[in-house]
Amino acid sequence: MNNSEIEQILKEKGVKPTANRILVLRELMGCSHPVSLADLSRLLDPMDKASIFRTLELFSANDIIHVIEDGSRSLKYELCHGHGEHSLADQHAHFYCEKCGSVYCLDEVKMPEFSLPDNFLPKSVNLMFKGVCKECVNK
Ligand SMILES: [Zn+2]
Ligand SMILES: [Zn+2]
Incomplete structure (x- = not known):
């Protein structure tokens, strides 16, 4: 994937493409499994951790990545495999x-269907095996 394709993805998600954002997204695309902020900051050396973190927050707010709590007090980040808005189905x-x-x-493990009480509109669910x-x- 070249830089202009990455720029295009950012624009489609309503994110202004900057050099740092392109670098962070490119790195996430190369990751085959979810990575932590520490992993990313090693991969993106010498970019500073605070800018990587801000970029991840922005990506998450714009449905570009999923943030996963892995239960070890560290957050892991991965590209959203689905298209469009985040939904439970993706x-x-x-x-x-x-x-x-x-x-x-575990892409092959489908999310179970839950029926929530009326007027609860879930956007995400965290299913983590340990x-x-x-x-x-x-x-
Ligand atoms: Zn995943
Ligand atoms: Zn292991």
Whole structure:
């Protein structure tokens, strides 16, 4: 994906493309699983953590990324795999490995349907399995 395609994605989401935003989005596109702010700041060195964080907040507000709480007090970020507005249908379950700290996307695990009380309009749901991942299971 070249820079002008990335710019286009940002514009479609109503985000003004700046050099930093393009870099952060490009990096997220290259990640096969959700990453933490610390991971990103290593990948984007020497960009400062505060600007990366602000960019992530903006991406999240504009439905470009999902923010995942992995249960280890750190947030993980990933590109939204779905199109358009965030909906429950474009979400998937995640797996947090308590040994290596990785978070995996379980795209094949469909979100269960919940029926909420009247007039509760959910925008997101967090389904996180915890345990030992396939890389760590035989160690
Ligand atoms: Zn693991
Ligand atoms: Zn995911």
